[in-house]
Amino acid sequence: MSQVFEQQCRERILAAAAGAPLLLRGGGSKDFYGRPVQGDIVDTRSHRGVVAYEPTELVVTVKAGTPLAELEAVLAEKGQYLAFEPPHFGPDATVGGMVAAGLSGPRRAQAGAVRDFVLGVRLMDGQGQVLNFGGQVMKNVAGYDVPRLLAGSLGQLGLLLEVSLKVLPRPVAEATIRLETSQAKALALMNQWGGKPLPISATVWSDAGHPDGEAITVRLSGARAAVAAAQAALGGTLVEAGIASAFWAGVREQTHPFFAGAGGANEPALWRLAVPSTAPQLDLPGRTLVEWGGAQRWLVSDAEPRRIRETAEKAGGHATLFRGPAAARDQAFHPLASPLLDIHRRLKATFDPRGVFAAGRLYEGL
Amino acid sequence: MGDRLPDSPDFAVDQAALLAALGRILPPGRVYGEPEDLRPYECDGLTAYRNLPLAVALPETEAEVQAILQLCHRLQVPVVPRGAATGLSGGAMPHHQGLLLSLAKFKKILKVDPVARTALVQPGVRNLAVSEAAAPYNLYYAPDPSSQIACTIGGNVSENSGGVHCLKYGLTVHNVLQVRGYTMAGEPVTFGSAALDAPGFDLLALLNGSEGMLAVITEVLVKLTPKPQVAKVVLAYFDSVTKAGNAVAEVIAAGIIPAGLEMMDKPATHAVEPYVKAGYDLDAEAVLLCESDGTPEEVEEEIAAMRAVLEKSGATSLRVSANEAERLRFWAGRKAAFPAVGRITPDYLCMDGTIPRKRVAEMLTAIAAMEKKYGLRCANVFHAGDGNLHPLIMYDANQPGELERATAFGAEILELSVALGGSITGEHGVGVEKITQMCAQFTPEELARFEGIKQSFDPAGLLNPGKAIPTPARCREYRQTRGEQA
Structure with a gap:
C-alpha cells in the first residue's frame, strides 16, 4: 500500500507542470490557516497507520495520513500521549497536517511545541525523491535538523510520508x-x-x-x-x-x-500574538484570551492589521492572522527581514527546485 | 600536518594580504599569523586531527565580527568559528587555507531576567557560568554537558549539546529561544525570538547542531528553568549489562521519566572509582544512576517507584543518595568518566552513537567482541535514558598501528549504531571525525539536501567548509570499499 501511494505521488510530482502545482493536504482541518493557495490536491489520507510503536522507547512512527485521533487513541492505550497537545480543529486532522501546521496546544509553554517532539521524517521532495532525516532516537545531531525544520513549514518543502514523534507518559x-x-x-x-x-x-x-x-x-x-x-x-x-x-x-x-463570532465572514478577525511572557497587557481594542503563561495572546479584533503587528513587534514578538476572510489572509504571517526571506527562498529551491508544491501558503512566492 | 580537510574545496588565499586587511580591523594582539601564535588553535577536543590556520582573529564587538566576515567574503577566505574548543568531533579544527575566528572574547552575560526566566549571553560565556548567574533567582540553565565548566554557549548551540539530564529537560535546541549573529556575507540575522516561536520556517532548529556552518553566532537568549526543590539519585547495580539495559526499559514502561538515567559498565567504574572515590561497587558488571527531582513529596513518591522497578528488574543492590553531597559524589563519578579513562590510557577515542534503548545489550555484546577483534580495551558510559552511548576506546598513539585500529573500531561501532536503527552521533557532532560515517547513515540525495541547506545560508561556501557533509567522491569510495568487503 505504502509503495503504491509513494509511486502515485512520485508520478504526480514528476508530471506536475509549471503553473499547475500540487496542494498537499491531509484532512483539510487547517485549510483556514495561512495564505489562500490553489493547486491539485494530493490527499494523504489513504496513507495511514502506525509503522512502529514501542512505548518503552517513547517513540512512535506513523504514516502522515493517519488521523490524529487514531494516533492519540493508540498512545492512550499505553498510558502515553502527545505532550504538546496539538489542536485538531476537526475530526479529519492528520498527523502529517499536525506537523506541517506546527501548531501546539495549552501545554506548549511547559512541554514544548510540535517541533520539539519531531524526531524523524520520511519525505518526498519536489523531485519525487524519498528522503529520510532524523530517526527514532531522542538524540541525533548527524546532519542538519530537517525534521524540526518541517514542523510548521506548511507543505512548502515536501510531502511528509512518515513522521517519528517523541511521546511521553500521561501525568498521573x-x-x-x-x-x-x-x-x-x-x-x-x-x-x-x-x-x-x-x-x-x-x-x-x-x-x-x-x-x-x-x-x-x-x-x-x-x-x-x-x-x-x-x-x-x-x-x-x-x-x-x-x-x-x-x-x-x-x-x-x-x-x-471566547472564539465564537470570530474569524468568519463579517466577523472580527482572530489574531494570534506570540510575545515574551512578560510583555504587559497589549494596548489593542477587542477581546483577549491569554495562554502559555503569557506568551500567547489570542485577540478578537477588527483593528488595523498594521497596528496589531506593530504592537506585537514592539512587545518583542509577532502576530498571525489566525482566522479571517481570505482577502485579509493574504498577509497572514508576520513579514520577514530580508536576509531571512532570502534564506527561505533558497531552502524552498533546495527541496522543491521546480516549484511543484503550491507556493505561497506562508509568504508570497515562497 | 597540513591538509586534513579533503572534503573542502581548494581556496587560494594570500596570507600576507589577509593579515594586513585584518590588521586594519583589529588592533595588534588580536590578530595572529606567526606559527607559534597559531599553534594553540590547531585543534579542538579531538586532538588526533590538527591543522594550522593562516590567521587567527579575536574580535570583541559585533561590528568587528561583521567587518571580518565582509572582508573574508570579499577575499574568498574560509572562516572557522571557535568557542572554547572542547568539541570532540573536530568541528572547530582550523582550515589550513582559512581564518580561525575565535569568539573567546564574547564572554559577557548581558542580562539575566528572573521574571521572564531568560538569560541573554554572548557566545563565549561558559555553560556553567549561566547557571551560576541564574542561581540567586533559584533558576538554572538545564543542558549540562560533561564539559560544562569549560564549554561555551556558542559551541553548545553549534553542536546542539546534551548532557545527563536531557531526557526530562531537553537538549540545547529545546532551551534556546533566540540566536543573533551574522551570515558569512556579514548580514545581521536573528533566528527565533524572545517569544516562544517566530514567523516562517524554523531556522533556529537548523542553527542548533549546525557545527558553525550556517552563521556566526554573537548572542544567544536561553531559557532558564526553576531549580527543583530536591533531587535524589538511586544507584542500582547489576550482574549483567543486559539486565541493566532491560531495567532502563522497565523504568520508562512504568511511566517514569527520570531527571537523569545513566549507565556505566565495569571497565568504566573501575577507571572512575580510584579517581573520584564515589563509592561505586566494583564487582558489579553495570551500574545505573537513576535520578528524581521535584518537590520533596514528588521525589519520595518517584524514588519509591524507581526502587520497586529496579529491584524487580534484577538489581543486585540499590543505594539512594542520603543527602546533596552524596548525590553530587555519585554523579561526580559519571561526569568525570572521560578524564578518569584518560588517566589509565595514553589516548582514547570517545564514540557518540545513539541507538534505540532496547538494542543496548546487543550493542554492548558486539563491542565486547570488537575489543578482541581490534586488540583494544573499551569502557562504556551511556546516557541510557536517551540511548546515547559513549564507548571510550583506549589506545596508545605511540604504538604503530594503534590509532588506525582504534579508528576502525570506532567506525564499526558507528556503523552498527546505524544498522540498529540509530545515529552516528547523538550530541558530539560530525565534524571531521565522523564525516565518512555520514555516507553510512545518509543517501547521496539526502547529503545533497544538507549541502543545499548549507548553501541557503552561505551561498559562497566559506563558513567552516569541509566539515560534517562528505563529498560525493568520499561516499562513492566508501561504498565501493564496503561493497568489496561484503
Whole structure:
C-alpha cells in the first residue's frame, strides 16, 4: 500500500507542470490557516497507520495520513500521549497536517511545541525523491535538523510520508483551579509562578463577557503529591474534573466561547500574538484570551492589521492572522527581514527546485 | 600536518594580504599569523586531527565580527568559528587555507531576567557560568554537558549539546529561544525570538547542531528553568549489562521519566572509582544512576517507584543518595568518566552513537567482541535514558598501528549504531571525525539536501567548509570499499 501511494505521488510530482502545482493536504482541518493557495490536491489520507510503536522507547512512527485521533487513541492505550497537545480543529486532522501546521496546544509553554517532539521524517521532495532525516532516537545531531525544520513549514518543502514523534507518559494526576483576577494581575502571577518549581501544565486568562468571567484558570499535572502541594500553594477554587477537561478541550480546539463570532465572514478577525511572557497587557481594542503563561495572546479584533503587528513587534514578538476572510489572509504571517526571506527562498529551491508544491501558503512566492 | 580537510574545496588565499586587511580591523594582539601564535588553535577536543590556520582573529564587538566576515567574503577566505574548543568531533579544527575566528572574547552575560526566566549571553560565556548567574533567582540553565565548566554557549548551540539530564529537560535546541549573529556575507540575522516561536520556517532548529556552518553566532537568549526543590539519585547495580539495559526499559514502561538515567559498565567504574572515590561497587558488571527531582513529596513518591522497578528488574543492590553531597559524589563519578579513562590510557577515542534503548545489550555484546577483534580495551558510559552511548576506546598513539585500529573500531561501532536503527552521533557532532560515517547513515540525495541547506545560508561556501557533509567522491569510495568487503 505504502509503495503504491509513494509511486502515485512520485508520478504526480514528476508530471506536475509549471503553473499547475500540487496542494498537499491531509484532512483539510487547517485549510483556514495561512495564505489562500490553489493547486491539485494530493490527499494523504489513504496513507495511514502506525509503522512502529514501542512505548518503552517513547517513540512512535506513523504514516502522515493517519488521523490524529487514531494516533492519540493508540498512545492512550499505553498510558502515553502527545505532550504538546496539538489542536485538531476537526475530526479529519492528520498527523502529517499536525506537523506541517506546527501548531501546539495549552501545554506548549511547559512541554514544548510540535517541533520539539519531531524526531524523524520520511519525505518526498519536489523531485519525487524519498528522503529520510532524523530517526527514532531522542538524540541525533548527524546532519542538519530537517525534521524540526518541517514542523510548521506548511507543505512548502515536501510531502511528509512518515513522521517519528517523541511521546511521553500521561501525568498521573491532574487538577484545575480558578482564581478571579484582572489580566494585568494574571500576567504577573503567571510569570511569578513560572519561575517556581510548580507542576503547572497550562494557564488561561480570559476576559469577562462569557460564562467564565474574568479569571485565570490553571492546570496542574504530575505526581499526586506535587499536584496536591501546588493546589494548596496557589489557592483558588477547584474546578470539577469533567468541567475542567471540557474547558481545556475547548481552549485547545477553539470551541471555547471566547472564539465564537470570530474569524468568519463579517466577523472580527482572530489574531494570534506570540510575545515574551512578560510583555504587559497589549494596548489593542477587542477581546483577549491569554495562554502559555503569557506568551500567547489570542485577540478578537477588527483593528488595523498594521497596528496589531506593530504592537506585537514592539512587545518583542509577532502576530498571525489566525482566522479571517481570505482577502485579509493574504498577509497572514508576520513579514520577514530580508536576509531571512532570502534564506527561505533558497531552502524552498533546495527541496522543491521546480516549484511543484503550491507556493505561497506562508509568504508570497515562497 | 597540513591538509586534513579533503572534503573542502581548494581556496587560494594570500596570507600576507589577509593579515594586513585584518590588521586594519583589529588592533595588534588580536590578530595572529606567526606559527607559534597559531599553534594553540590547531585543534579542538579531538586532538588526533590538527591543522594550522593562516590567521587567527579575536574580535570583541559585533561590528568587528561583521567587518571580518565582509572582508573574508570579499577575499574568498574560509572562516572557522571557535568557542572554547572542547568539541570532540573536530568541528572547530582550523582550515589550513582559512581564518580561525575565535569568539573567546564574547564572554559577557548581558542580562539575566528572573521574571521572564531568560538569560541573554554572548557566545563565549561558559555553560556553567549561566547557571551560576541564574542561581540567586533559584533558576538554572538545564543542558549540562560533561564539559560544562569549560564549554561555551556558542559551541553548545553549534553542536546542539546534551548532557545527563536531557531526557526530562531537553537538549540545547529545546532551551534556546533566540540566536543573533551574522551570515558569512556579514548580514545581521536573528533566528527565533524572545517569544516562544517566530514567523516562517524554523531556522533556529537548523542553527542548533549546525557545527558553525550556517552563521556566526554573537548572542544567544536561553531559557532558564526553576531549580527543583530536591533531587535524589538511586544507584542500582547489576550482574549483567543486559539486565541493566532491560531495567532502563522497565523504568520508562512504568511511566517514569527520570531527571537523569545513566549507565556505566565495569571497565568504566573501575577507571572512575580510584579517581573520584564515589563509592561505586566494583564487582558489579553495570551500574545505573537513576535520578528524581521535584518537590520533596514528588521525589519520595518517584524514588519509591524507581526502587520497586529496579529491584524487580534484577538489581543486585540499590543505594539512594542520603543527602546533596552524596548525590553530587555519585554523579561526580559519571561526569568525570572521560578524564578518569584518560588517566589509565595514553589516548582514547570517545564514540557518540545513539541507538534505540532496547538494542543496548546487543550493542554492548558486539563491542565486547570488537575489543578482541581490534586488540583494544573499551569502557562504556551511556546516557541510557536517551540511548546515547559513549564507548571510550583506549589506545596508545605511540604504538604503530594503534590509532588506525582504534579508528576502525570506532567506525564499526558507528556503523552498527546505524544498522540498529540509530545515529552516528547523538550530541558530539560530525565534524571531521565522523564525516565518512555520514555516507553510512545518509543517501547521496539526502547529503545533497544538507549541502543545499548549507548553501541557503552561505551561498559562497566559506563558513567552516569541509566539515560534517562528505563529498560525493568520499561516499562513492566508501561504498565501493564496503561493497568489496561484503
